[in-house]
Amino acid sequence: MSAPPRPAVLELDRDASLLLDLLVEVGHLDDAALDRVNDRLLDVQARAGTLDLQAVRRIAAEVIFESRPPSDPDARRDLDVEWSLLFH
Secondary structure, eight states, X not given: OOOOOOOSSOOBOHHXXXXXXXXXHTTSOOHHHHHHHHHHHHHHHHHHSSBOHHHHXXXXXXXXXXXXXXXXXXXXXXXIIIHHHXXX
């Protein structure tokens, strides 16, 4: 059985869209990271329909974590200070 075709446009609920905008605005997602988030969201959306805040949080967190090693002092600060505000 093949996977469902990927939609051409992401369908995000309002809160999910606002989170992505915030992550870009505060610098946690650059253009390349946002592209990776969008690609993964398209794969999930093909199975789930409109994406909610939880789905976007999970995927954005994965991409941010992959692109910034925890040993990086800025990444460490983000984990200690901002992570719980953005992802909980």
